[in-house]
Amino acid sequence: MSRNEKQGRTLIGKLSGYKFMGYRLIFIKAACIDEFIKLEFFLEKDGLIESVDTDVPKNGTLPSVAEIFPEGVQMEREIAGLYPLKFIPQKKGTYREEKRDDLPVEWGPFHPLLQEPVLFRFSVKDEIISKVSAETGYNHRGIEALCIGEKIPYVLDMLERISSVNGFSTGLAFLHAVEEINEIPVPGKAGLLRLILNEMSFLRANLYSLSHITRCLGLMSDNSEIFKLISLYNEAASLISDDYQLKGILVPGGLKLDAGTETLLRMNVILQEMVQVLSSVRDRWNETPFIAQRMSNIGKIDRETAKVMTGRAARSAGFAEDTRKFSKLPYHLLSYEVPVADDSNCFTRTMLMFEDILLSLSLIDQAIEIIPDGDTIADSRIRNSGEVLVREPEAFGELVMYVSLDGGVVTDIRIRNSSSLNFSFLSQIITGNEINVVPLVIASLDYDFSGMEK
Amino acid sequence: MKWVSKIRTRSISVFVVHAGGCRDCALQFSMALTGNSEVKGITVTGNPKHADCLLICGCINDKSRKKILEIYEKIPYPKAVIAVGACACSGSLFRRENSGLHTAEEVLPVNSWIRGCTPGQIEIIEAIIRAIQNVRESDYKTVKAGVNNEQE
Numbered sequence: 082m083s084r085n086e087k088q089g090r091t092l093i094g095k096l097s098g099y100k101f102m103g104y105r106l107i108f109i110k111a112a113c114i115d116e117f118i119k120l121e122f123f124l125e126k127d128g129l130i131e132s133v134d135t136d137v138p139k140n141g142t143l144p145s146v147a148e149i150f151p152e153g154v155q156m157e158r159e160i161a162g163l164y165p166l167k168f169i170p171q172k173k174g175t176y177r178e179e180k181r182d183d184l185p186v187e188w189g190p191f192h193p194l195l196q197e198p199v200l201f202r203f204s205v206k207d208e209i210i211s212k213v214s215a216e217t218g219y220n221h222r223g224i225e226a227l228c229i230g231e232k233i234p235y236v237l238d239m240l241e242r243i244s245s246v247n248g249f250s251t252g253l254a255f256l257h258a259v260e261e262i263n264e265i266p267v268p269g270k271a272g273l274l275r276l277i278l279n280e281m282s283f284l285r286a287n288l289y290s291l292s293h294i295t296r297c298l299g300l301m302s303d304n305s306e307i308f309k310l311i312s313l314y315n316e317a318a319s320l321i322s323d324d325y326q327l328k329g330i331l332v333p334g335g336l337k338l339d340a341g342t343e344t345l346l347r348m349n350v351i352l353q354e355m356v357q358v359l360s361s362v363r364d365r366w367n368e369t370p371f372i373a374q375r376m377s378n379i380g381k382i383d384r385e386t387a388k389v390m391t392g393r394a395a396r397s398a399g400f401a402e403d404t405r406k407f408s409k410l411p412y413h414l415l416s417y418e419v420p421v422a423d424d425s426n427c428f429t430r431t432m433l434m435f436e437d438i439l440l441s442l443s444l445i446d447q448a449i450e451i452i453p454d455g456d457t458i459a460d461s462r463i464r465n466s467g468e469v470l471v472r473e474p475e476a477f478g479e480l481v482m483y484v485s486l487d488g489g490v491v492t493d494i495r496i497r498n499s500s501s502l503n504f505s506f507l508s509q510i511i512t513g514n515e516i517n518v519v520p521l522v523i524a525s526l527d528y529d530f531s532g533m534e535k
Numbered sequence: 536m537k538w539v540s541k542i543r544t545r546s547i548s549v550f551v552v553h554a555g556g557c558r559d560c561a562l563q564f565s566m567a568l569t570g571n572s573e574v575k576g577i578t579v580t581g582n583p584k585h586a587d588c589l590l591i592c593g594c595i596n597d598k599s600r601k602k603i604l605e606i607y608e609k610i611p612y613p614k615a616v617i618a619v620g621a622c623a624c625s626g627s628l629f630r631r632e633n634s635g636l637h638t639a640e641e642v643l644p645v646n647s648w649i650r651g652c653t654p655g656q657i658e659i660i661e662a663i664i665r666a667i668q669n670v671r672e673s674d675y676k677t678v679k680a681g682v683n684n685e686q687e
Contacts, residue, residue: 223634245558
């Protein structure tokens with residue numbers, strides 16, 4: 082047995098042990114050092130993070146961890162695309178030849194009902210999908226590589242443009258990492274303002290997701306109703322920033338924004354107008370049998386799969402995953418309850434979307450009430466070197482980011498958003514559904530491909 | 536607009552290509568269409584054969600470049616190409632030497648550029664209408680010139 086094989090077996094043994102103890106994989110970090118590729122597997126259970134590492138020579142092979150942690154499939158794909166390393170499936174897969182009576186159908190990569198480019202290849206029998214493969218990469222810009230060796234403001238600018246819906250959360254997670262390494266204190270007012278802006282970005286992301294679902298359902302009047310709410314959001318955001326994506330506000334140690342209480346109250350009044358409209362749309366959808374019937378039987382996720390997913394996919398199956406709990410933002414000052422449902426399907430996930438928007442509005446309202454007076458920026462001197470792993474909430478689940486700094490220069494950055502985890506299960510969720518419901522299923526799963534492909 | 540062009544005027548079908556980017560330009564475009572009741576006569580199509588105009592948002596990588604060229608070939612004449620946002624026009628922050636990203640102009644003949652990150656909704660709609668008018672006008676002229684030459 083070669084050294085490489087021995088290492089692989091030891092790794093699988095260790096990871097199986099952690100799986101048995103109830104850990105889940107949250108992140109795989111890879112780095113190329115001399116002639117070796119160093120892999121570090123981060124595992125989490127109840128907020129406790131453990132890591133397992135291994136070295137593989139360049140052009141070497143490593144057994145895939147997909148059998149133990151299926152949530153790692155997409156992360157392995159990304160690493161195999163970046164480094165000269167191959168992941169070998171543990172079980173010899175029973176290669177199923179495409180049956181002759183199955184109809185191959187290609188969909189994508191560009192389509193009005195796809196929010197972002199992905200190429201789907203379906204095998205269809207009697208309108209039912211028997212096999213599916215999804216090809217990504219049409220969105221790749223190499224942001225992680227572009228950030229290395231750059232200064233913090235430049236990296237922040239780039240991360241804020243990683244995704245239109247989660248750009249603010251990504252930038253904020255990076256700043257939290259920078260502040261932790263350099264021990265920069267954030268003033269109380271700035272912390273709460275950041276929380277408000279973060280919730281506003283969730284609000285915007287969820288409203289766009291909801292508008293996409295209404296389009297997939299063909300409910301055009303509801304679609305224009307949701308777009309009116311987005312206009313309302315834009316009106317509120319324009320009171321504090323020129324940019325609806327809230328770009329260019331974040332700086333280490335605080336914010337480049339000093340919104341007074343009056344401005345925040347005016348903004349809150351505009352935002353709270355959404356509550357009534359959203360509640361009425363939600364109630365109408367709940368009472369309309371056509372919508373519930375159409376959506377309840379599609380995009381189902383079993384509890385075992387949902388357990389290792391993140392965001393609404395997990396919460397709709399009854400797992401009260403609180404992504405805000407591990408954030409450095411002062412969420413502990415506010416009272417909130419994470420919305421959950423019993424059965425993960427398209428309908429419950431959509432209903433949770435309404436609940437999430439209402440939760441964001443409630444958190445904004447609470448935060449504005451308790452916002453103190455004071456400065457919004459602290460003296461920040463970036464001198465230290467170090468590395469840190471941060472876990473922050475984003476609109477569709479949990480964002481994990483690894484940052485390594487040397488003074489004011491970024492030496493390494495790795496981003497794993499919620500879609501990197503949830504995308505591994507896409508084929509499994511779509512298989513067995515009718516081909517005409519695929520856009521609706523994808524819309525309800527909240528994929529953010531621009532954040533995933535970077 | 537000349538009377539001939541007015542007669543030939545019909546609704547504009549747009550094929551939106553979202554290449555590598557944050558997708559905010561595409562969201563602004565859909566917001567401009569759905570959120571504004573004054574905008575009529577512009578529709579989004581999923582079939583390039585029905586399209587009059589190709590709207591490119593985001594930086595173009597090698598993988599999406601091939602697909603964009605395929606789509607462009609399928610769009611019938613007269614056709615317009617519009618580059619929306621800083622990423623499609625110049626590559627924005629992401630374009631460096633050997634980064635493998637292309638601007639829209641490097642891939643296709645672009646008729647109209649809308650700069651800014653993120654461009655405004657009205658600017659996008661205006662650019663589509665102007666680009667289509669210009670393309671149809673020039674196309675009509677070339678067709679007319681061709682007919683006259685044949686008659687001579």
